[in-house]
Amino acid sequence: MNYVGIDIGSTASKVVTRGEKESAFVLPTGWSSKETCQTIKERLKEDGIDVLSDDTKVVATGYGRVAVDFADYVITEITCHARGGREMAGENCAIIDVGGQDTKVILVEHGMVQDFLMNDKCSAGTGKFLEIMANRLGVTLQELFDMAAEGTVLPISSLCTVFAESEVINYIGEGRKREDIAAGVVDSVAAKVAQLSQRKNLPEKVILTGGLSSSEYFTKILSEKIGQNVDPTKHGRYAGALGAAFLAEEKSR
Structure with missing residues (x-):
C-alpha cells in the first residue's frame, strides 16, 4: 500500500508519500488549486503511484483541500498538523505553524489535539507578509533574514499588511x-506570532513548522519574544502533509 498526504497551502503545496514508495516534494500552489492537484497527480504517477488505484489511499488537507477530487479523505489542517508535529516533537508539544495565509498554534497532549488558536487572516503575522516585504526590498526571504541579523529594529506597528507595507x-x-x-x-512578524502563542500555556517542547520552520534566525527572535525555546524543524514545512499521510494509513486499517 501507498499512503499519500497532500497539503494544499495558499502559497505552496506539499506532498508526502509513505509505504511502498516514500518521497516528499513541494510545488507552488499558483492561482489554481485544481491545476496544482493535477500536476501533483501526474508527478505521483511518474513516481509509480496511481492515486486512483485500490492500493493507494490519499488524505487531503490545507487551504485548498476540497480541490483534491481524488482524495479518499479530507481532514482539517489542525488535525493533520498535530499528527505530523507529533512525529517530529513527541506526544506532548506545541506546534507553531507560520503559513502563507494564517498562523496556527496547536497544543498536543498524549498525541491528541488539546487546544489550538488561529490568527485573523487579515493580520500581518504570516509568511506572506515576509514575502511581500522581501519583494519590496528587492531580496529573497533568506536574504531578508541575513540583512535583519545585521540591522537594528525599526518599529512596524500596523496589524494590517497594507498599512504595515506603507510604514x-x-x-x-x-x-x-x-x-x-x-x-x-x-521583529514585527515574530512579535505577532508570539502574542498569539502567549495566549496559551505552552509546554516545554515547542517547534516551528511551515515555510519559516528551518530559519534559525526567525526561531531565535521568536524564542526571545515568547520567553522560551522554539526549535526549528528541518522538514517542518511538510508537517501537514506528513500528518495527512499517517492519517491515510490509520484510516485504512
Whole structure:
C-alpha cells in the first residue's frame, strides 16, 4: 500500500508519500488549486503511484483541500498538523505553524489535539507578509533574514499588511538602511506570532513548522519574544502533509 498526504497551502503545496514508495516534494500552489492537484497527480504517477488505484489511499488537507477530487479523505489542517508535529516533537508539544495565509498554534497532549488558536487572516503575522516585504526590498526571504541579523529594529506597528507595507515604504523614502527595515519586518512578524502563542500555556517542547520552520534566525527572535525555546524543524514545512499521510494509513486499517 501507498499512503499519500497532500497539503494544499495558499502559497505552496506539499506532498508526502509513505509505504511502498516514500518521497516528499513541494510545488507552488499558483492561482489554481485544481491545476496544482493535477500536476501533483501526474508527478505521483511518474513516481509509480496511481492515486486512483485500490492500493493507494490519499488524505487531503490545507487551504485548498476540497480541490483534491481524488482524495479518499479530507481532514482539517489542525488535525493533520498535530499528527505530523507529533512525529517530529513527541506526544506532548506545541506546534507553531507560520503559513502563507494564517498562523496556527496547536497544543498536543498524549498525541491528541488539546487546544489550538488561529490568527485573523487579515493580520500581518504570516509568511506572506515576509514575502511581500522581501519583494519590496528587492531580496529573497533568506536574504531578508541575513540583512535583519545585521540591522537594528525599526518599529512596524500596523496589524494590517497594507498599512504595515506603507510604514516600510515610508522608511524607504526616508533613506533608512535596508538592514534596519528588514530587522523591523522580521521583529514585527515574530512579535505577532508570539502574542498569539502567549495566549496559551505552552509546554516545554515547542517547534516551528511551515515555510519559516528551518530559519534559525526567525526561531531565535521568536524564542526571545515568547520567553522560551522554539526549535526549528528541518522538514517542518511538510508537517501537514506528513500528518495527512499517517492519517491515510490509520484510516485504512
